[in-house]
Amino acid sequence: MSRSLKFVYAILSLAVASCGVADDKTSGELTVAEILTSEDFETGHFSYGELATAEQIAGWDIDIRPDGLGLPPGGATAEDGEMLYEEKCASCHGSFGEGVGRYPVLAGGEGSLTEARPEKTVGSFWPYASTLWDYIHRAMPFTEPESLSDTEVYAITAYVLYLNDLVEYDFELTQDNLAEIEMPNKDGFFLDDRPDVVAVRCMENCKEPGSVEITSEPQIDEAEPVVEVDVAAEIAAPGKEIYERACALCHASGVGEAPIPGDAKAWAERIAGGRDMLINSAISGKGIMPPKGGQLQLSDEEVISAVDFIISLSAD
Amino acid sequence: MADRLRGDKRMGEETINTKNLLETISREGEKLPRSERRDFLKQGLLLAGGALAGATVANTARADGSGIPPSVPNWSKSLGPGVLTNPYGRPSKYEDHIVRRNVPWLTADRIASISFTPLAELSGIITPSSLVFERYHAGIPQIDPSEHRLMIHGMVDRPIILTVDDLKRFPSTSMIRFLECPANGGMEWRGAQMDALQFTHGMLSCCEWTGVMLSTLLQEVGLKKDAAWVLAEGADGAHMSRSIPMEKAMDDALIVYAQNGEPLRPEQGYPIRLINPGWEGNTCVKWLRRLEVGDEAWYHREETSKYTDLLADGRARKFSYVQECNSVVTFPCPEKPLTEKGRYEVQGLAWSGKGKIKHVDVSFDGGVNWRPAKLKGLVLPKALTRFGLEWDWDGSPALIQSRAVDETGYVQPTYTQLRDARGSSSIYHKNAIHTWRLYDSGKVTNVQIT
Numbered sequence A: 001m002s003r004s005l006k007f008v009y010a011i012l013s014l015a016v017a018s019c020g021v022a023d024d025k026t027s028g029e030l031t032v033a034e035i036l037t038s039e040d041f042e043t044g045h046f047s048y049g050e051l052a053t054a055e056q057i058a059g060w061d062i063d064i065r066p067d068g069l070g071l072p073p074g075g076a077t078a079e080d081g082e083m084l085y086e087e088k089c090a091s092c093h094g095s096f097g098e099g100v101g102r103y104p105v106l107a108g109g110e111g112s113l114t115e116a117r118p119e120k121t122v123g124s125f126w127p128y129a130s131t132l133w134d135y136i137h138r139a140m141p142f143t144e145p146e147s148l149s150d151t152e153v154y155a156i157t158a159y160v161l162y163l164n165d166l167v168e169y170d171f172e173l174t175q176d177n178l179a180e181i182e183m184p185n186k187d188g189f190f191l192d193d194r195p196d197v198v199a200v201r202c203m204e205n206c207k208e209p210g211s212v213e214i215t216s217e218p219q220i221d222e223a224e225p226v227v228e229v230d231v232a233a234e235i236a237a238p239g240k241e242i243y244e245r246a247c248a249l250c251h252a253s254g255v256g257e258a259p260i261p262g263d264a265k266a267w268a269e270r271i272a273g274g275r276d277m278l279i280n281s282a283i284s285g286k287g288i289m290p291p292k293g294g295q296l297q298l299s300d301e302e303v304i305s306a307v308d309f310i311i312s313l314s315a316d
Numbered sequence B: 001m002a003d004r005l006r007g008d009k010r011m012g013e014e015t016i017n018t019k020n021l022l023e024t025i026s027r028e029g030e031k032l033p034r035s036e037r038r039d040f041l042k043q044g045l046l047l048a049g050g051a052l053a054g055a056t057v058a059n060t061a062r063a064d065g066s067g068i069p070p071s072v073p074n075w076s077k078s079l080g081p082g083v084l085t086n087p088y089g090r091p092s093k094y095e096d097h098i099v100r101r102n103v104p105w106l107t108a109d110r111i112a113s114i115s116f117t118p119l120a121e122l123s124g125i126i127t128p129s130s131l132v133f134e135r136y137h138a139g140i141p142q143i144d145p146s147e148h149r150l151m152i153h154g155m156v157d158r159p160i161i162l163t164v165d166d167l168k169r170f171p172s173t174s175m176i177r178f179l180e181c182p183a184n185g186g187m188e189w190r191g192a193q194m195d196a197l198q199f200t201h202g203m204l205s206c207c208e209w210t211g212v213m214l215s216t217l218l219q220e221v222g223l224k225k226d227a228a229w230v231l232a233e234g235a236d237g238a239h240m241s242r243s244i245p246m247e248k249a250m251d252d253a254l255i256v257y258a259q260n261g262e263p264l265r266p267e268q269g270y271p272i273r274l275i276n277p278g279w280e281g282n283t284c285v286k287w288l289r290r291l292e293v294g295d296e297a298w299y300h301r302e303e304t305s306k307y308t309d310l311l312a313d314g315r316a317r318k319f320s321y322v323q324e325c326n327s328v329v330t331f332p333c334p335e336k337p338l339t340e341k342g343r344y345e346v347q348g349l350a351w352s353g354k355g356k357i358k359h360v361d362v363s364f365d366g367g368v369n370w371r372p373a374k375l376k377g378l379v380l381p382k383a384l385t386r387f388g389l390e391w392d393w394d395g396s397p398a399l400i401q402s403r404a405v406d407e408t409g410y411v412q413p414t415y416t417q418l419r420d421a422r423g424s425s426s427i428y429h430k431n432a433i434h435t436w437r438l439y440d441s442g443k444v445t446n447v448q449i450t
Helices: A004-020 A032-037 A054-060 A078-088 A130-141 A150-163 A231-235 A239-249 A264-272 A274-282 A300-314 B009-013 B018-030 B034-052 B057-061 B162-170 B197-199 B214-221 B247-250 B415-422
Strands: A075-077 A173-174 A189-193 A214-216 B150-154 B160-162 B173-180 B204-213 B229-234 B239-246 B254-259 B274-275 B289-294 B316-318 B326-332 B342-351 B359-361 B375-376 B385-393 B396-405 B435-438 B444-449
Touching: A004 B316, A054 B316, A075 A078, A075 A150, A130 A150, A150 B396, A239 A300, A239 B274, A239 B435, A264 A274, A264 A300, A274 A300, B150 B214, B160 B162, B160 B239, B162 B254, B197 B326, B204 B214, B204 B342, B214 B247, B214 B289, B229 B326, B239 B247, B326 B359, B326 B396, B342 B359, B359 B385
Parallel strands: A189 B316, B150 B289
Antiparallel strands: A075 A173, A214 B444, B150 B160, B173 B204, B204 B254, B229 B239, B229 B289, B254 B274, B326 B342, B342 B385, B359 B396, B375 B385, B396 B435, B435 B444
């Protein structure tokens, strides 16, 4: 196979290019002619690295396909997922999938795709349920990716589908039936058919000179307060950068009821508990706050500097 | 004053103390009409933030004109620091305002977010590694290269695991190619919104990339019959993943470990990333840890929920990989206004994911008449191409535009044409002709026109 590989794809690319579907040939480092004449070699010609064992592959092979390929054995109901969702997901996505702040909305938005402000949710937009399982497993919860068990992923997936009225509360989502879940917008996508716009290179008198009008300019909201910069605080804040990297994710917006620095009332009791207690919570985690804000590469000293920064802003 | 605040070359001529700067901004702002004042204050505050980091060093430099002819400057009459003062080098302290910036309201946090390249401050076609725009879905993983592995498996004869050193033993290839987020300019679909080139077009960079052709690696592992797609996956917390068609994988896709001659920056995927020349930046998966060969696409989150283009009729275009032909004038622009009447070289950048730039035309009257610009320096496929045009400014207001044509004959469209075809909810792939409004004062703002 390997010897003819480049030939096959060169011909394939040529065919594609001649149809005008993806006229990409002129732009690569190699032209079709160069591919055809470039040196071909056998599989394993270099033999660098090691052969991957089944066990090694299993540890990293996490992808799931719409046909269910890659799903592990198991299953769970939306009911199983309710408390988990509330604990692991609701602080950003809202208890009903409505989204907190700028974090993604997960449910609702049916029929909104043609509106001026479409709401693209799992229910209104996503074509496959497999994508939900795959993404929750690979990337969620945001601060602790790949921390959920397979059963927990089934449970949360089922619950998000339930929030979108796609399954019943007691429906058990399993390895065998996930691919059969029919998503409302599964036929809503089509393959790239650009260029979809054909413009002309006109050079003179391309439109009526008097017809040119400005239709929009950036709007500066007069009601918006001018940002007050506290220069003293900015300069004397060694932990600020760490705070922004590790803590601001939740603490700047108050996501998950995280107290916002500068809110003296919210911090009064916590600060009264002592700096050591705050440091301990920041390093070890507390409630839904993961250890070191999920950024385990930070040293204890760096986390402490961020705690001191927060205290400096929040002490009454 | 305004020029200096915008980062003009005279930035270092006065003590840059942030507190003083803020006071000066506020004082100067009082003299302006109300409508312009707020704009001015905002730009000043932005710069003050940027100047903060360099405030201490800048404080020591006081320019008093004693170095201008006929006087001889002090640096010509003394010794400077020796070798290894900065072992890895750094820009002049007078250029501290040239930094990436972000738009805080765009994203919920700075972990899954984006920053913008300061295009107005750059010359030629290469983006310095330090200024390449950033896009993360789970922050920058802190990878120890000795423990990083690339696994290639799936429908292959010989699944393998490579170290970074293994990769570097393969025959290497270098190419200069642009990198652009498909959301570049996405904030402008519903009308002009951002008042700086950095924010209207700054999800764009161009580097020399060095690595191994993906086709070489796929030949090395041997493809099974029906192999048609490659899944690329990152080692970051988001395990960023995209399905790449085999045609592209066997064409010009490159697994890179270096940019602009140095090891990849952590922000750009250290120790290795995928580069799909001319395609959406997100397909160029960073911190690459795995390539799986399969017979169908995976339809993961970043190719269904995101990075699909919603049209007015409610349908969405999928696998819209190519970044179509685009261009923008980089001088003048809001960050680089004109200072006086006279002769200028208007400059800009053009690029196409389908090949080389063939022509760029510039209009000063909002697209009524166009003049061909000169393509300058290297004109490479799927790379930024710089253009320039000599222009005598008589002090009149103008509507300045550029329009690029690539070697396939594709002509960059207008906003009206794009919206007629797609509506205004696509978010991605906005490559419309851009308009700068030049005032008689020399000030430049972002506008959209009929």
